[in-house]
Amino acid sequence: MAIENSHHESVKLLPWFEALGKAFNLESMPQAILFHGQPGIGKFDFARWLSKALLCEADLFSTGQKPCNACEACRWFDTGNHPDCITLLPQSLKGRLVQAELEGSPKMDPVAPEGQDDGDGKKESTFIKIDELRAVLGGINIGSHRGGKRIILIYPLESLREDASNTLLKSLEEPNPDTIFILVSDRLDRVLPTIRSRCQLIALPKPSRELALNWLESELKILLSDAARPEELEATIDEQAGAPLSARDQIVARHLGDDKDGVGLAINSTRILVEALSNGPKIGYLECAEKVQKAPYSALLVCMQRWLFDLQLSYQLGEVRYYRRHAQRISQLASQLQLTKAQRLWSTLTLARRHENHPLSTRVQMESMLLQYQQLFGD
Known part of the structure; x- marks a missing residue:
C-alpha cells in the first residue's frame, strides 16, 4: 500500500483530481460518500482534502475557494488539532499515514504494515477495532465542537470486520444530519453490499500515464538528492x-x-520475488518463500498476478503490460508456458486474494503458489 501522505502539512489536491474537486457542491453533500479505486492513486489524500474543504470556515464568495488554508479551522486541520475531524485507521497504518486527524493519538514512529512485527514482538492489527468505531459513533449525536459539520473518515473501509461493519451500517441507516461519513476503499468487493447501498459511490480514476510521469518526476526531485532516470520512472x-x-x-x-x-x-x-519468477522452471521456490515470508501476503499475490498476466499476454499477443523491463525474459518463458496450467494458477491466485488476511503462514502459502508456478513450463 502506498504512503499517500506521511507528514503534517497543508493538504494539497493532486492534479488528476482537480476537476473532481471543483465539481463538489460543499453546501449540499450526501451523508455518506464511498470513494473507491486502485491502490496508490491518492484516494486517502483526496478524502483528506475534501474533509478540510468541508470544515473550512471561510466565506466561499470572499475567498473563491475552499479550503482557504488561512482560517482557524484550516490551521487546526493542518496541525492535527481539528476536533470535528476523526480518522479511523487500522493500527498497522496509524504510524505511516497522516496522524493529523487521529483523535488523541500522540506522534509515533512508523509501525509495520499488515502482519508485521512492531519491534516488541507484537503484530500490528490490520483491522479497525470495533471498540474504536463504537467510541466514535457513540458521540455523533452530540453537537460538534465548532457548531458545524463533523467528519468521520474511515480508511480502508474493508479493514472493518463483519461486526464492525454492521455497527457502521446502523449509523448509516439512521444518519445524524450534522455528520458526514467519508469512506475510502481499495477493495470495493470486500465492502458489505448493504453499506455500499447507503453511500454515494464515487470511483476515483488513476491519472493518464503522461500526467503520472510528470507528477512523479517533480515529486522525486524533492524527495531524492540524485535524480531517477526517465526509464526507471516509466518502468x-x-x-x-x-x-x-x-x-x-x-x-x-x-x-x-x-x-x-x-x-x-x-x-x-517483491523485487526478490520477481527475480525468482524470472527463473521460470528453475525457480528455487523454497528459498524464495523463505526470503519473502515477512512481506505482506497481499503485496506478494499482486506481484505474482501481474507477472502471470504478462506471461499469458506475451504467450497470446506477444506483449507485456507491467514488467516491461523484463520483457525479453517473459517472452522466453512464455514460449514454454502451458496455458491451461497458467489459467489454473490464475484462478488460485484470485481466490487467494479473497482470503489474503487468513492467519495461515505466508511462507507456507507462498511455497504452494511458487511450486505451482514452477510446473507451468515444459512437459
Whole structure:
C-alpha cells in the first residue's frame, strides 16, 4: 500500500483530481460518500482534502475557494488539532499515514504494515477495532465542537470486520444530519453490499500515464538528492499499474535502500520475488518463500498476478503490460508456458486474494503458489 501522505502539512489536491474537486457542491453533500479505486492513486489524500474543504470556515464568495488554508479551522486541520475531524485507521497504518486527524493519538514512529512485527514482538492489527468505531459513533449525536459539520473518515473501509461493519451500517441507516461519513476503499468487493447501498459511490480514476510521469518526476526531485532516470520512472509506473504514489514509494525505497519499514520490506520482497519468477522452471521456490515470508501476503499475490498476466499476454499477443523491463525474459518463458496450467494458477491466485488476511503462514502459502508456478513450463 502506498504512503499517500506521511507528514503534517497543508493538504494539497493532486492534479488528476482537480476537476473532481471543483465539481463538489460543499453546501449540499450526501451523508455518506464511498470513494473507491486502485491502490496508490491518492484516494486517502483526496478524502483528506475534501474533509478540510468541508470544515473550512471561510466565506466561499470572499475567498473563491475552499479550503482557504488561512482560517482557524484550516490551521487546526493542518496541525492535527481539528476536533470535528476523526480518522479511523487500522493500527498497522496509524504510524505511516497522516496522524493529523487521529483523535488523541500522540506522534509515533512508523509501525509495520499488515502482519508485521512492531519491534516488541507484537503484530500490528490490520483491522479497525470495533471498540474504536463504537467510541466514535457513540458521540455523533452530540453537537460538534465548532457548531458545524463533523467528519468521520474511515480508511480502508474493508479493514472493518463483519461486526464492525454492521455497527457502521446502523449509523448509516439512521444518519445524524450534522455528520458526514467519508469512506475510502481499495477493495470495493470486500465492502458489505448493504453499506455500499447507503453511500454515494464515487470511483476515483488513476491519472493518464503522461500526467503520472510528470507528477512523479517533480515529486522525486524533492524527495531524492540524485535524480531517477526517465526509464526507471516509466518502468516503475508500468509495474505499479499506473499508480503514481505506489511508484514513488518504490523508487524512493530503492534509492534510499530502506527495507526496514513495512513499505520498504514489501518493495524489497517483491523485487526478490520477481527475480525468482524470472527463473521460470528453475525457480528455487523454497528459498524464495523463505526470503519473502515477512512481506505482506497481499503485496506478494499482486506481484505474482501481474507477472502471470504478462506471461499469458506475451504467450497470446506477444506483449507485456507491467514488467516491461523484463520483457525479453517473459517472452522466453512464455514460449514454454502451458496455458491451461497458467489459467489454473490464475484462478488460485484470485481466490487467494479473497482470503489474503487468513492467519495461515505466508511462507507456507507462498511455497504452494511458487511450486505451482514452477510446473507451468515444459512437459
